[in-house]
Amino acid sequence: MAPVLVDFATRPAELSNAVVRHHRCVIASSYVAMTAGGHLKVDFAVDGGEDTQESVLRVTVLGSAVPMDVALNDEVVTEGFSLPDDGDPGGAREYLLSVPGKTLRQGVNVLRMGNPGGAGDGDGLLRIRTITVDPAEDAGRAERVVAARTGGRAVWTFATERRVLDAPTWQPGPRLLFHLDRGEGDAATRLSWRGTDGAESAVAFRSDLSGFHGHFRAADGVIGELRGTLTERRTAAEGDGLLGQHFTTEEERDGLWRPVGRLRLLLDDGGAPVERVSWSDRRGDAASLTLRTAVTGVSGPPATGERRDVTGKVSRVEASEEFDEWGEVAANLLHRASDKWLAHEDSADLEFTFDSPVAVTAYSLTSANDCSDRDPSDWFLEGSHDGRTWARLDTRENERFGRRFDTREFSFPNSVGYRHYRLRITANSGADETQLSRVQFFGVEGGDTPPQPGVCDFVGYRQGAGAEPVGYRGTRVPAPVAGPADEDNSDAEQLLAGDFSATARSLEDAAHLLDRLTRYLRP
Structure with missing residues (x-):
């Protein structure tokens, strides 16, 4: 039997010899949350030339113990089965169930897993991370094959x-x-x-x-x-x-x-x-x-590579607070004009997203048109690959601008390309509002210091x-340019959005599944 694996820890889900439908389920980043009365159906194929044999169903779940019903080809494998709570509310646990060979059949098989509801601890959600079906004599084969690939x-x-x-x-x-x-x-x-x-x-x-x-x-x-x-x-x-x-x-x-x-x-x-x-x-x-890497503690841009203004590579800027009513918004920070950004707070965050990774080695801030006490005085700059995990790159305290529309540049050592940069202003010069006229970035495009011949x-x-x-x-x-992100598909009773490359790698092996897939997608 070809390996059967459904792995919800990937985005999109990794599917091997499997087509998945779901009802009353929520697709999370690394698992599927099944509400009471919900179910998953996994269609998989057994080659016509194979003898059906005893198999092992392995299901990895997260969180509190919640009962589960399992049926294969409309024959009950277990009802209301759950593992004892091990005291770890966020931990992973495995269900291992024996599937008699007589319940398998040549061609398409349908595995149904459901949350009967009405029991269990916590919020009653059955959180499933992976599902595998393997021959009993080779348990774990599906995970090994897919992991290797x-x-x-x-x-x-x-x-x-x-x-x-x-x-x-x-x-x-x-x-x-x-x-x-x-x-x-x-x-x-x-x-x-x-x-x-x-x-x-x-x-x-x-x-x-x-x-x-x-x-x-x-x-x-x-x-x-x-x-x-x-x-x-x-x-x-x-x-x-x-x-x-x-x-x-x-x-x-x-x-x-x-x-x-x-x-x-x-x-x-x-x-x-x-x-x-x-x-x-x-x-x-x-x-x-x-x-x-760049030499830690040395001021100024790195010695290698050509520094340039990369502000034009910023595709989006967001602020924790901005003055929409007067048009004093964060987008103004990217333009050469007398417009400005203003926040009605004495501290604020500005996040800049580039269209591809850039190794920023310096940045400049330009003060706005009025009220010098609104100028930032304390801040730090951070970089991130994903917009969630941040690395601190530069810290400034007690800084002052000499006049209105005064541009000051700040350099720091860095050879790592990030897509996201965040300026976290922690204090200004005494006002209740914070403002800037412009922010510019300088560095090297392509993610990192460009290669040097022979280096x-x-x-x-x-x-x-x-x-x-x-x-x-x-x-x-150079690193590739970022592409569009995958989107989850969480509507009830529908085909799961997933990576079908393993399922469909052989038209002959996947013929039955592809036929069913065509019928699911048919209006």
Whole structure:
């Protein structure tokens, strides 16, 4: 039987030998929430030449224990089945159910999972992350096959917690964004990294990559434990602005360097840019590299690369507060004019979104036409890949503007390309309102410092399982331009929006499913 897998932790959902319909369900970022009376139907195919045999249904759910009904081809597998509550309201748990061979049939099979309601703790929602069906003698086959094919193409987002050494409780930490693609398909199982500020972390991922556990040393020397829970996993694609840094790579054998493909790396823990990273994967392959970064603590733009005004690449600007009635809005900040932006607060946030990643190394602020006490005095600038996890890039205090429409420029070291920049004004010069006439950005387009001929941007080693280590180096290349985002489809009783590439990779194997898919989509 071909692997059957439905993985709601990706966006769009990863479907292998599966077509999914849903009723009274809400499509969340990393799971499907089924309300009382709701159901999922998974259609999958068993090849006509196969003998039906006992199979194992594995369902990963999140949150409090909620009863579940399961039927296959209208034959009841279980009713009102739930696991004991383990005391972890946000944890993951697995349902393992045996499916007798007699309930399977050649051709299309229909698996129905429902939330009977009327029982369970919490809000009564059944939160499903993954569903697999495997032959009993090869349980876990579906997850292994799909993980091997898609693991390297995934962008992972984890909510993190930290517990300082000897502290009794865990405290929320910044989100971790991670993407690693060497074109070989396997996801990382262990990961360690160091930032330019000296902070270090090392983690090991769970077997299903739903979370991790590890340890950290902060920039100030504080040490403790680090753990994370997967909140979103989506399939990366060319044209995705989240893919961080791109490199062409080489490895050294017998004193000769030869090309070994591309490496795409994104690792953002909300702190300083990463300068060293190491990892290993399921196959036992390992690599470690040190990246070329801007020199911390040096004022002014980086020594390499041509700095330019990149303000024209800003596609959107948003403010936490603006004066709409008089047209003194955030959009005015991008134009050469006497217009201004004004907020009726003594502090405010301005978020700028670029149409592709830009490594900003300087910015300028221009004071507005009146009331010098409305000028910003304290602020900091942050960068983000996704608009949710932010890294602080520059901090200013007690700044003053000498006159009206005075432009002041501020430089800082940075070689990381971000799509989002946020100016957080924490204080002004004494007024109840805050204003600016213009904001400009200067830096390097394409996400990172442009490649220099003959200059490598990382150096390290790589080692295949059971093989000797070899030299490994890479040179940055421009990142693709961001493409349109996928949209969730959450209407009742409809086809689930998903990635059908695995389901339809063979017309012969998927013929039955494609026939049913055509009927679902028919008006």
